[in-house]
Amino acid sequence: MGKGASGKIIPEKVRIGINGFGRFGRLVARVALERNDIELVAVNDPFISTDYMAHMFKYDTVHGRMTEADIYAEDEQTFSFSGKKVAILGFKELSEIPWGEHGVDFVVECTGNYSMKDQAAEHLKGGAKKVIITGFSKDAPMFVVGVNECDYRSEYNVVSMASSTTNCLTPLVKVLNDKFGVVEGVMTTVHSLTATEKLLDRPSRKDLRDGCANIIASTTSATKAIGRLIPRMNGKIKGMAFRVPTADASLIDVAFKLDQCVSYEQVCEAIKEEAEGSLKGILGYTEEDAASTDFIGDSRSCILDAKAGLSLGNGYFKLMAWFDNEWGYSHRVVEFIIHMALMQRTPSHFQTHHARESQ
Structure with a gap:
């Protein structure tokens, strides 16, 4: 064995x-x-x-x-x-x-x-x-x-x-909540095509806007799921989705209000520490100038893009993280x-x- x-x-x-x-x-x-x-x-x-x-x-x-x-x-x-x-x-x-x-x-x-x-x-x-x-x-x-x-x-x-989006969002939220406490958050996922979207306009039982040569506003199950996965987060995270005409690799854009007054550098360091420690292989961290295709074939669930985030002041932060929505x-x-x-x-x-x- x-x-x-x-x-x-x-x-x-x-x-x-x-x-x-x-x-x-x-x-x-x-x-x-x-x-x-x-x-x-x-x-x-x-x-x-x-x-x-x-x-x-x-x-x-x-x-x-x-x-x-x-x-x-x-x-x-x-x-x-x-x-x-x-x-x-x-x-x-x-x-x-x-x-x-x-x-x-x-x-x-x-x-x-x-x-x-x-x-x-x-x-x-x-x-x-x-x-x-x-x-x-x-x-x-x-x-x-x-x-x-x-x-x-x-x-x-x-x-x-x-969902793949939930698998990206929840490890990030867990780290932030465990380290600093999350008061509330809003997430938008910019998601590559799935089997639902069609190449040409045609009837769709799910959404009237499913022709994939568009940016399509949609819903996401991730914010519904997070309260079941992390009960302390129930009702604290809201979100929506955009479907975009790329074949693979997606991102989440999340704005958080934290309990503690910390710097953006402290937030990044906390995530980097877990990415190199207990969540290695699941959570990732990068300071490179990367684009979506750079993450195709990446088996991690969530890769924080440290250069893309920022502090909004008064405990508010905006973070971006990439994920291969298929392979990871x-x-x-x-x-x-x-x-x-x-x-x-x-x-x-x-x-x-x-x-x-x-x-």
Whole structure:
């Protein structure tokens, strides 16, 4: 058995399945296949062929080609990743997906269509033991790595990983509140395109302004989620979103009122200290003259841009932080699955053996 960063024993290998092989589905798969403590054994998507799955997995416009791996479809039920076989399923009803037959312990729900707890719980009927929703959920327990993952309990069968914006905002808020106390705040996220936005004007059930050759004013779930993740912040942070026509990498622009009268330099130093300490790999800090594309492929959840912020006086500060809304979030999903596996009271259903520590 290998050991994680916390020194705890890691079950080897944790077997996962993915429902929905879109942007997040493919990137979670990429992250999982880079690790030695997790195994992707099955993918369910009734709307795309195995050949197309393999092609889209290998070639990614934003994150590049997977040149180090030999990826191809063996047949309609299997694709191969450097000799590792992944079962391909095509069920439309969640309760009918035979996860148990493939030995899947954790299902990553990536379709965006089943965000309610009872909806995602349909995966359990097919033999899955746990379900992770990649997005905001109104009623499932919600977690952000670096903020409240210690609140996870093994009896939770369906959990939410919130949104990528929430994963950027909450570590920053946690540090500021722990160090100085946050009275209130207003956040705007300038967010790259998602699967919701369309290239050309067309009917949209979500927003009449979804033609992506625009800057689109929108809503964000991040400020709804933060009160559940950090209860002391409930009702203290408001926010909105702008969708912009870039493929990946986003930012948050946050104005805070702090309890303590401190300088902007003290605020930056506190964040830098945590970025190099307890939140290393999750929180980042930069003083470079950077732009959004510089953060594509960055696996951290939140990178403070120290040069872009300022003090507004009287305890008010304006901060900006970058994040790769795809790659960073996908890393947190996989890391939380490992955390869930560690927390199981009866982990005997996981296959274990001696292995080197995962990078």
